[in-house]
Amino acid sequence: MVDDAEQKCTGTCATVDQTVDTFEMPGQVTDSQVLRDLATRIRINSVEATSAAKSGHPTSSSSIAEILSVLFFNTMRYKVSAPRDPSSDRLVLSKGHAAPALYAAWVENGLVPAAELRQLRQVGSDLEGHPTPRLAFVDVATGSLGQGLAMADGMAYVGKYVDKVDFRTYCLIGDGESAEGSIWESIAFASHYKLDNLVLIVDVNRLGQTEETMLGHHLDMYKRRLEAFDFNAMVVDGHDVDALIKAFDAAAATKGKPTAIIAKTFKGKDFPGVEDKDNWHGKPLGAQSEKVLAHLNSLLKVKGKLKFTIPPTVTLAPAVSISNIKLTSPPSYKKGDMLATRSAYGTALVKLAKSNPRVMAFDGDMKNSTFSEELMKFNPDEFVECFIAEQNLVGVAVGAACRDRVVAFVSTFAAFLTRAFDQFRMAAISQSNINVCGSHCGVSIGEDGPSQMALEDIAMFRTIPGSTIFYPADVVATERAMELAANTPGITFIRTSRPPTAVIYSNDQTFQIGKANIVLSSTKDQILIIAGGVTIQESMLAANTLLQTGIGARVMDPFTIKPIDKEGIISHAKEVGGRILVVEDHYPEGGIGEAVLAAVAEEKGIQVKLVAIPRVPRSGKTADLLSLYGIDAKGIVEHVKNALKM
């Protein structure tokens, strides 16, 4: 039985001694034939490993073999013994399906035992079908195409503007992958921020999974597009190690703009009968293996041990700590005052940043609505405008947070976070620690209408493994949610509201993840109302109205929707006789209601009534919409009366 209950980096990493020569200048440090042999060895290992696994992508590995041999054994400055050293160059293999080539490179430099490769894709091995940070030499999981460059952008941004260290970031994408719009968001970001420490390598092997890519081997078209996006773009023969060395050196010498190296390659390079042929995507070579391996072995030229030099890192990244971050002052509000929770997001961001300068905010041109602009005003160096490109926004934050350099807070309208669902999904596989604030949730935003209303955001973030979801009921709770989020591993989500709601907590209220608060109760309680955000206030008004008619309703603020306070819900539900009413400004599926249902699933004698937004809503004033969908105080009074008939 494999124990993968803990999501942490175990790696398969042998400790190795690394003896390096010191080259301060760029230039060739390893013999060309050695690099060619290393590329061939990467191919051999890729073929053997995928043949043993009976699955995988040998042809996509082959097209990048020289690119990896030059990067790993000539160009990149890194420590084999410390793959996550913050001063080292970074490589993001965005075309994650070429994982065998990546693993093979780490076999050649001595970190991964060669025998491990034969366990590729088996349940006992961390050498998975696509790279994940279960391996110490992988920063971010890849395999969903088009995401790697955003994370590389985040790493490069931190290197250039935050750490101010001379590491360089390399990102290798496939040509088919360049059809993903997220790549073009990240290209625009890199050029806007003049990330001259970033090198994008496009592996133009011509073939997608099922047919030729849109641009085939028209290298000039890639060049025109990348130059139009203000990259220093060059076309090279991706199987010529000398040309690659020169290109990487030219990239290092280019200031003020990122470089793109457009590499003409062949899928299945050096695989006779397979190279550049259709229908070889994602398939081990099977019956062709023997012939291919014989040919590859015949290409090896250097006798004896391959001698290579991995250049050392040039400057040391500063030591930083991103733990134990506090609000520098407690919340300071007056009960009953009307304030939007989104405003407290900005307030708390600044307090956290005062506690630790590594707190950074990333926004998608919504900073005056999400209130992240408060941090920009406090210190522009801790704010990154990512413009209207949510996929890249999230990816940049994931990249920035790598190697524990930054406490990243991402914000935009919660509705538009759906744009980055795949990025969040992958961020969980990446074991990323990012904090996400989605403002303007629910119909309570009012007139802007359904396109701007997040009504599926809780459902989305609940599916993210290891996530924590805060849905603060007021500004006091929001500030404390932010403080907890900053110190909580995994992906946290803070759901804030547009309209002002009443301050219901005193400034000294304490909050815990997974611990609900009862915000209203009586001795006559016959039902437990569980609400969130705006519906807390409405539920409290409803409970007060009901009490006048002799009906007691206890109101619970779950504070976190994930984890949800299972024990608290069950015990309070039992105290009031087993009836629960959930009222939420969200669609019925996957929201607070279903979280509550999951908590009481195995209990007998608890009945739950769910009230949510049942269909695509429409524009209108906040009060009109809360009324139309029955989640205002008046509606809740009726729902309680109906629920009591259950």
Place this chain on the structure above:
Amino acid sequence: MVDDAEQKCTGTCATVDQTVDTFEMPGQVTDSQVLRDLATRIRINSVEATSAAKSGHPTSSSSIAEILSVLFFNTMRYKVSAPRDPSSDRLVLSKGHAAPALYAAWVENGLVPAAELRQLRQVGSDLEGHPTPRLAFVDVATGSLGQGLAMADGMAYVGKYVDKVDFRTYCLIGDGESAEGSIWESIAFASHYKLDNLVLIVDVNRLGQTEETMLGHHLDMYKRRLEAFDFNAMVVDGHDVDALIKAFDAAAATKGKPTAIIAKTFKGKDFPGVEDKDNWHGKPLGAQSEKVLAHLNSLLKVKGKLKFTIPPTVTLAPAVSISNIKLTSPPSYKKGDMLATRSAYGTALVKLAKSNPRVMAFDGDMKNSTFSEELMKFNPDEFVECFIAEQNLVGVAVGAACRDRVVAFVSTFAAFLTRAFDQFRMAAISQSNINVCGSHCGVSIGEDGPSQMALEDIAMFRTIPGSTIFYPADVVATERAMELAANTPGITFIRTSRPPTAVIYSNDQTFQIGKANIVLSSTKDQILIIAGGVTIQESMLAANTLLQTGIGARVMDPFTIKPIDKEGIISHAKEVGGRILVVEDHYPEGGIGEAVLAAVAEEKGIQVKLVAIPRVPRSGKTADLLSLYGIDAKGIVEHVKNALKM
């Protein structure tokens, strides 16, 4: 109380008589000063409407006033009385926040009563904050930026290659919006398919919501980028009606490539003190209104009624029917044979296409894995390769399905459909009828690892209002799911699996949406097992094992997860004593388990145990992974035994 329970086009449409002159040639048909006055009138109405609403985007409306006046009153061929006539030119206002200008144009052409505009954004009006197809003159909802061009691509593709009619498609995007990667996916698609009937208009008003866009007023940079993507790109003064007319005429004369008109505009044009200033995004003019309106009124030059000509449509779109689509032959399998449900997707696609040539498939370079390539092989004209760009893939299908021209089936790996969550969210607001197949669900895919495993797809599609979710247990069920999907309004999702599973249904089995099937039962049943896809087969094996030890377990195949068979679940659960075990290859949140919980929420005496994939999974053989996560037959036996202790 507003009745919006029915999602249908009610519109606010007056029936109007339209008298038009007939111009067969492109060229100016309306006097320039009339067009300038119409632009000013659009501005006046935008200011007045947003001032009345006390919210909205007058400045973003103002920058496009001339573009709309030229399109609506000179260039576009359409019928005011029949806004969804299939032969008419299409306009997608991708920058949906400029809705007031769009509404104002339809006031000028007589469809919308002027008085309606004063109801802008109120709960009683279909003139919402952002356009939706509740209005007859809106094909697709916009407001989440960057989506309109994909839908315009789909419309233009159908016009050029399917309907083969001479309507033209115009898509108006904002400059801030062009940072969305989805726009570049759609740009690449349009040029790849040489959509010369498509015109992209970029409203370069320089200002985003919170600051200047990345490119500001550098029109040449937009031009370079669009030319690099093989557009015919031209820069024009977006406030010069004569220049715009010429540009649209030049676009019409350009063959073999789409045109981009890059319009230099000013946000808040002709609003003294507001024009081209920061901090005026999304705000009514308030105290400035009076002064601005006075200025705008002073700009009106034409005395008396404005005379304009709307050119008629040139060719008639063919009449088509897309209803009552059937499998041309019933499923033809043998019980017990091992076949992957994804293979039946391809088989059924061809059968449906034989029934109706308007059945089309759209794929994201996965067609040999999803099996959509079967339709391509049958008839390449009914297949559209959209390459690795899932957002555009979905948007193109939504656009193609507009005005009931096409029955669209979209396919890729289910995991990568998360990339298009925002597109699905908006498709529901668009009242779109598209069918989506996500293959390779769950850990059962095996060695490729977590990045390729869909474990949140059911949760995602459950949140889509009006959606129908099929999770067929075998190939027979898959073919029938496809047939039902083709005839079901709204967004349907069909979840298919990679590995072969046993055929469990006979070929004459009937299936209904919302109706579960009991696939195994005994007289001794003590528990109801609800499963889906691969876990059906495992549950049946488990039930047979359990029966040998005297424990009866009834196995239910829900067939559709949404709607789920509430009555069936409750009645069977009661028959077996109230215990339910749900076993699913999905994360615990939002999947089959929570759908079941929601169905039984108000019941007393039903206890539910959920078994799902509890954390980020890993690579491994299918059987190893089903075992590791306890969803194989052996694991299910144990879960049943534990559940009987509830």
